[in-house]
Amino acid sequence: MSNLIVNTTDATFEQDVLQSEFPVLLDFWAPWCGPCKMLTPMLERLAVQYAGRVRIVKLNVDDNPETTKRFQIRGIPRLMLFAQGELQSAQVTQSQAGLTVLFDNISKPAGVVATAAATAASAPAAAPVAAPAGAALAASVVPSFGGDPARKADYLQRLRAATFDGDHSPSESVTTSAGAFAGTTGGPEGLGQLLDVVWWLNYYDPARKAQAHDRAVSLIEAIPVGIDLNRISLLMANWLLHDPETGIACQAPTDVARALCDRLAALHQRELDGERVPESEWSVLQHDVVRLAPPPVNPDHAGAAAAPALSPEQKFLAVLEYGTMPLADAGLNNLFNIVYGRTLNLEIERSGCWSAEENQQYQSVYEATRDALSSALGERPADEDAEAAAQWDERSKSIGAQVQPAIQKSHPELQARRDAVERFQKALGSRVADAVQAQFLAQCAAVATR
Structure with a gap:
């Protein structure tokens, strides 16, 4: 696991999360949880990308029952967002596109992300940053079976x-x-x-x-x-x-x-x-998809009365968001x-x-x-x-x-x-x-x- 990701405990939760100078994405997980393991590579990439802007913290629910009970965690993986000692969102998307947009919004002054996206969309296309054909993939070539x-x-x-x-x-x-x-x-x-x-x-x-x-x-x-x-x-x-x-x-x-x-x-x-x-081109597309997709439903308030009806387009974009990377x-x-x-x-x-x-x-x-x-x-x-x-x-x-x-x-x-x-x-x-x-x-x- 990346050394940029912090493992917190019941004893260190206040210091690691509530007293953090940066916004914190808290990941409730357990070693036996398959979907939790699938999130790990994405969280490691984001920890590197947003180092010094957003902190990613993990809490093992099996070893830390006090914090798990405090936030009424019934199912994992579960991502929550904290900032300035307060819980900002009890249910955070588990898509890379959604987290990228969230981190951009919480770690930049208001309006910067929207302005950057609008500028990129309206400006003349810049020459792509490219390597010779195949060079980007050739660096990782490993012959099968050695x-x-x-x-x-x-x-x-x-x-x-x-x-x-x-x-x-x-x-x-x-x-x-x-x-x-x-x-x-x-x-x-x-x-x-x-x-x-x-x-x-x-x-x-x-x-x-x-x-x-x-x-x-x-x-x-x-x-x-x-x-x-x-x-x-x-x-x-x-x-x-x-x-x-x-x-x-x-x-x-x-x-x-x-x-x-x-x-x-x-x-x-x-x-x-x-x-x-260029990362900026990915950012513009991710913002466009996430802006139109519905927000994640808080499982603590799930149900027919709480969940708004979604249009076919919203249902589709909720799925597309997970592939926009x-x-x-x-x-x-x-x-x-x-x-x-x-x-x-x-x-x-x-x-x-x-x-x-x-x-x-x-x-x-x-x-x-x-x-x-x-x-x-x-x-x-x-x-x-x-x-x-x-x-x-x-x-x-x-x-x-x-x-x-x-x-x-x-x-x-x-x-x-x-x-x-x-x-x-x-x-x-x-x-x-x-x-x-x-x-x-x-x-x-x-x-x-x-």
């Missing part, structure tokens, strides 16, 4: 012998002398996580579960020795967002939304062409969730098989049922007591498996409709997994022939 066919053969042998499951995904379950996925293949961790998604979507579908393992191995097998997997990662990110048939612009509901998608695609293409896109910053998991989640929601909406009201009802029933089943579980022990924490995790997992059968007895019709939605989701997931797999294989083959 250029060693024996390393690939060893990794494949270990993968074929490994067992993958919900706790052991392909990219995390096998380690060689060079490390896990990133160390062995030379590719970024995000690429391994995307390949994990392909495996998981097959594993999640009972009809394909038996073949999921072999599919995962075949993806690694298809990577030629010596190619640039960082380049492949950027190409996959660009495809996820901008494919003419499935990309996010296909779902844009208005001309304004489509224009923003086009501007994003243009900046991403310049990245792929080897150009270093350089390809080099965008996690493939993040982009996959953007495209897949948006596509799933739209297809469910069009099919009429599940309504927002039913979803809200099911969530309420699910939480009430789980709370009832978990009433005797108590709080999770601290990680220092590894045996007790592991036992608690096992009991919690067992309770999780009991929730749907309990709902089946108490609300049979609601659970039957939910089951139908899950079948719909699995079918879409299988199609998406096939598309990602085909694109990855095509990109590997194309790069190998250059």
Whole structure:
């Protein structure tokens, strides 16, 4: 973790947060929280970018119950903003674009950001700051498998012998002398996580579960020795967002939304062409998207009465905000969730098989049922007591498996409709997994022939 990010505790919270001379973004997290880990690279980038202007502080909710209870944290990750000793926002966006705009606004005099954006938008286009074609990407080139066919053969042998499951995904379950996925293949961790998604979507579908393992191995097998997997990662990110048939612009509901998608695609293409896109251009686009997107909903005040109705454009821009960043910053998991989640929601909406009201009802029933089943579980022990924490995790997992059968007895019709939605989701997931797999294989083959 960046040394610019501070780890605070119940004992040091006042000094680290409330007495800070800079605005503070406070990140409530825990080591076991997957989404919390996904935020870390973005927060590290922002900590460097805004050093001396905004402070980023993390608090482990498991080790610091006093502060966690003080701010009534029920779910993580949770970001809050403090300034001059006061809580400014109890719910802060988790998008890089949104945080960039927020940090610009709170760390500059009023009007500076708006004036800069307006000036950039109206001024004649300046000559782009560019490196020779490919130079921006060439600096990070690492040949796959270190250029060693024996390393690939060893990794494949270990993968074929490994067992993958919900706790052991392909990219995390096998380690060689060079490390896990990133160390062995030379590719970024995000690429391994995307390949994990392909495996998981097959594993999640009972009809394909038996073949999921072999599919995962075949993806690694298809990577030629010596190619640039960082380049492949950027190409996959660009495809996820901008494919003419499935990309996010296909779902844009208005001309304004489509224009923003086009501007994003243009900046991403310049990245792929080897150009270093000026930070000021990213800032203008991020401000334009965030200005039109709805603010994040405070979960402490969630509900039909509290949450305003959103237009189709606002719903779309709330999703686009999470993809408005350089390809080099965008996690493939993040982009996959953007495209897949948006596509799933739209297809469910069009099919009429599940309504927002039913979803809200099911969530309420699910939480009430789980709370009832978990009433005797108590709080999770601290990680220092590894045996007790592991036992608690096992009991919690067992309770999780009991929730749907309990709902089946108490609300049979609601659970039957939910089951139908899950079948719909699995079918879409299988199609998406096939598309990602085909694109990855095509990109590997194309790069190998250059």
